Amino acid sequence: MDTTLEQRFARGAKVEGRELVGLAAPFGSETRIADFSEVIAAGAFAASLSSGRDVLALADHDPAKVLGRTSTGSLQLRETADGLEYRLTLPDTTTGNDLRALAARGDLGGVSFGFRAIRESWEGEVRTLHEVELHEVSIVQAWPAYAKTTVSLRSRQTTDDDRLAVLRHWLETCR
Template sequence: MIERRAMGGVQAEGRTLRGLAIPYDVETRINGGTESIRAGAVTASLAGRDILALVDHDAGKVLGRTRSGTLRLVEEARGVSFEIDLPDTTAARDVLALVERGDAGGMSFGFTTPKGGDEWRGTHRELRAIHLHEISVITSHPAYTSTTVEARIAAAASLDMLRLRLETYR
C-alpha cells in the first residue's frame, strides 16, 4: 500500500517550481503518533527510479517526471529538494497560480516502506528507507510543516525573476 505524506517548484519556458519535498529528521504528528524520516532514507530510491511530480496525488495531473528530466530531485543534508519544469497544461497553470497567490498548501509525497525500512518506538515511527513513487503539490495542509515551495517566473521582456517563497504551516 502506498503511503502519503503532505509537504513543496516549476520551469518551462521561464517557469520553475522548487522547494523542499521531504524533510529529514523533523518530527511530525501522523495518525495519533509521531513520525520522522531519517537522513538518507530516500537515497537508494533516487537512483534510477522513475518518480513523478503530481497535483494532489492525482496520476492524471502529471507535472513532471525524473525519467524525462522534467523533475529533478536532489538529496541534501536537510532532506530532498526538487525542481519541476512545468508543462503548458491546465493543471500546471492552476498550480502556478496557486503558488503565486500563496494558496498552495505545500508538498506531499507517496511512498512504500520495504521490509525493515521503518522502526517503531512506542507511538513514534522512524522511516529509515522508503521507496519514493511521487511528490505532489497539494492544495490542503501538509503533514510535514517544514517543506517549502517557490515559484520563479521569467518575465517575457526581461530576465528579472519574481520569487515567491511559501513556508508551510500547521
C-alpha cells in the first residue's frame, strides 16, 4: 500500500449563516488526474467515517489554518447517494471570516480532500477508489492546479523526480 497523501478537488460551496455546506467528493463521476482517470465508488469513505478518525477542515490544505474537526462537531461528514457531503461551522477567526465572505460572493475555488487509498482497482487507465482513509477536507480559495479536476500528489506511475516536481508545484500553489 502506498502511503502517499493524495488530494482531490471539487467545486462549489453553499453558505448557510456561519456554515459552509456542499459535496466534497462525488461518487461515480470520472475525473482526469494527470495521466489517468479516476472514479470514487459509493461507500469509499464509509470505513474511514465510522472509524472515529479525527478529520480536519483546513484552509488551502494548511495545517496552521484549522477551520474545524470532526472530533468537536464543527465539521460534519456523511456519505449520501451523491458522494461525501460536508457541513463546516466556520470559526470566528480572520481566516473563517474571510472564507465566509468569499463564499457569500461565490469567489471560493471549491473544496479539496486529502486521503490515502486503501483499496483501489484499475481497468486500463481508469482507477476506481473503493476505500480511502480520509485525513482532511480543505476549503480552497484559488483555482486548482489542473482546471476543472484535481490537485494530485501522485500519478499512476511516478519516479522520485516526478514526486519532487509535483510536491514543488503543490507547495508553490498553496502558499
